[in-house]
Amino acid sequence: EVQLLESGGGLIQPGGSLRLSCEASGFSFNMFAMTWVRQAPGKGLEWVSAMSTGNSPTFYADSVKGRFTISRDNSRNTLYLQMDSLRVEDTAIYYCAQVAATVNTGAAVHWGQGILVTVSS
Amino acid sequence: SYVLTQPPSVSVVPGQTATIACGGNNIAGKTVHWYQQKSGQAPIVVILYNDDRPSGIPERFSGSKSENTASLTITRVEPGDEADYYCQVWDSRTTHWVFGGGTKLSVL
Numbered sequence: 001e002v003q004l005l006e007s008g009g010g011l012i013q014p015g016g017s018l019r020l021s022c023e024a025s026g027f028s029f030n031m032f033a034m035t036w037v038r039q040a041p042g043k044g045l046e047w048v049s050a051m052s053t054g055n056s057p058t059f060y061a062d063s064v065k066g067r068f069t070i071s072r073d074n075s076r077n078t079l080y081l082q083m084d085s086l087r088v089e090d091t092a093i094y095y096c097a098q099v100a101a102t103v104n105t106g107a108a109v110h111w112g113q114g115i116l117v118t119v120s121s
Numbered sequence: 122s123y124v125l126t127q128p129p130s131v132s133v134v135p136g137q138t139a140t141i142a143c144g145g146n147n148i149a150g151k152t153v154h155w156y157q158q159k160s161g162q163a164p165i166v167v168i169l170y171n172d173d174r175p176s177g178i179p180e181r182f183s184g185s186k187s188e189n190t191a192s193l194t195i196t197r198v199e200p201g202d203e204a205d206y207y208c209q210v211w212d213s214r215t216t217h218w219v220f221g222g223g224t225k226l227s228v229l
Contacts, residue, residue, distance in 0.1 A: 035218070037164075037218075037220075044205075044207065044220060044221075044222050044223040045156070045158070045164065045207050045209075045220045045223065046220065047209075047217065047218035047219070047220060050218065059216050059217065059218075061217060062122070062215075062217075095163055095164070100169065103211070103218075104211045104213065104216070105152055105170075105211065107154035107156075107166050107169050107170075107209065108154075108156070108164070108166060108209075109166050109169070109175065111163040111164055111165065112163065113163055114163055
């Protein structure tokens with residue numbers, strides 16, 4: 001059974017940094033592209049970032065480019081999202097998801113339960 | 122940037138058919154995926170690659186496309202289908218995933 005467990009969320013002040021982790025199990029992590037999707041309170045889904053099976057290529061939404069960094073450690077079956085220069089508008093539930101096939105064709109076929117990030121002073 | 126437009130809400134009586142539209146410029150040339158998100162839960166994919174159903178998704182769910190509109194159709198709607206539904210594509214020009222704004226399906 002595929003499982004994705006996010007951690008690292010919490011309350012952070014504007015301008016601060018957080019690193020989210022997503023520990024994967026139940027599948028060959030190194031064979032799948034991965035993605036982060038977020039959902040602000042009461043709002044729809046917003047794609048954040050994605051990466052292929054290796055360390056590149058990586059892809060970012062315009063709203064986070066230059067502030068967020070996606071990475072993975074295939075030896076630890078873990079996906080990361082380093083979030084710097086956080087803004088109030090980054091407040092959301094962050095989901096990691098396994099991508100079927102490639103980033104440019106696949107869908108998010110398995111999702112974690114999400115982790116809440118709150119940016120507030 | 123590429124925009125996907127969905128109606129904010131669709132209402133249907135149990136047993137009837139619900140159709141949720143997803144409008145986008147020349148969406149016929151893109152691969153469309155559909156997600157269902159029930160209240161307080163993570164999304165799940167209900168239609169892959171325009172019209173494929175993942176295992177475990179009832180045959181009542183189907184997907185289709187025309188030139189500028191993709192559609193998710195749910196036949197014989199059940200109260201358990203009440204959820205938010207999102208379409209998603211890859212925009213090759215910006216190398217971004219794009220989600221529609223979501224449609225709330227209400228089963229009256």
